Amino acid sequence: MTYVTPHIGPARYVAVDLETTGLGEDxxxxxxxxxxxxxxxxxxxxxxxxxHHPAGALNGLDEKVREMHAASGLLADLADATGLPTVAEVERDLLALLDEHQSDDTPIHLAGGGVAQFDQPFLKRTMPNLIARLHYRPVDFSIIRQAYKDANGIELAVPDYEHPHRAEADIRSDVQVGRILYDTLRTAHRAGEHVAPAVAPSTREVAADLIAHTLATGNVPAITDATPDLVEALLDEIRQRAHQPA
Known part of the structure; x- marks a missing residue:
């Protein structure tokens, strides 16, 4: 899917993907x-x-994590790299990026696939100043996608984007999924499907309205398909009104 636009609006999301030594707090x-x-x-x-990572950080990698990072080429790239920025320096760069692109006081949300479960907690520990600049509620495309499936009983039709476990390729795939989700939501909005269904009145409210109508007009409305609950509510409403002072 290609998006061509003559205008890019103000920054609203910081979409992020991380590659790490594992999933734990260490x-x-x-x-x-x-x-x-x-x-x-x-x-x-x-x-x-x-x-940049501490010396020995790669020595204790879980075997599956090691295989994943080896297959993606990440370990080889790290071995060849020199002068890499520290986490603090990366945070400084990202804060400067926000300063450049955040044009007003509208909150900016962290976004991506799985960011609520992993990326946001990880960044809270390692880049607290960055997280402090972002809205506390992330936009997690994987959660929206799951909600769509739960609501409709089918998966959202999304191309099988590759996730090679490299940060840039993965976040670009996640954002493509997000664009399809947003298009789906906009289409539903234009079709009127966003309108919340009316809340059905309770049996007690129906009974009260029927009694009030009868007293006001002197006409007893026809009631079809009356349920036992409605009959009981009508009788109870009559009993209560009979005991009210005139």
């Missing part, structure tokens, strides 16, 4: 990719870098 950041997006998920700016 994990170290190895690579990060960030896309600054407007409200329509159009790209304003991007930032991707390998990240």
């Amino acid at each position: 994990a170290h950041l190895l690579e990060i990719s960030v896309l600054i997006l407007d409200a329509q998920l159009r790209e304003r700016a991007s930032y991707t870098t390998l990240v």
Whole structure:
């Protein structure tokens, strides 16, 4: 899917993907990719870098994690790299990027696939100043996609984008999924499907309205398909009105 637009709006999302040494609280950041997006998920700016990690951080990698990072080429790239920025330096760069692209006081949300479960907590620990600049509620495309499936009973039709476990490729795939989700939501909105269904009145409210109508007009309305609950509510309403002072 190609998005061509003559205008990119103000920054609204910081879409992020991280490659790390693991999923635990002691994990170290190895690579990060960030896309600054407007409200329509159009790209304003991007930032991707390998990240300096402590000596020995790769020695204790879980075997599956090691195989994943080896297959993606990340370990080889890290071995060849020199002068990599520290986590603090990356955070400084990203704050400067926000300063450049955040044009007003409208909150900017963290976004991506799985960001609520992993990326946001990880960044809270490692880049607290960055997280402090963002809205507390992330926009997690994987949660929206799951909600669509739960509501409709079918998966959203999304191309099988590759996730090669490299930060930039993965976040660009996640954002493509997000664009399809947003298009689906906009289509539903234009079709009127966003309108919340009317809340059905309670049996007690129906009974009260029927009694009030009868007393006001002197006409007893026809009642079809009366349920036992409605009959009981009508009788109870009559009993209560009979005991009210005139």
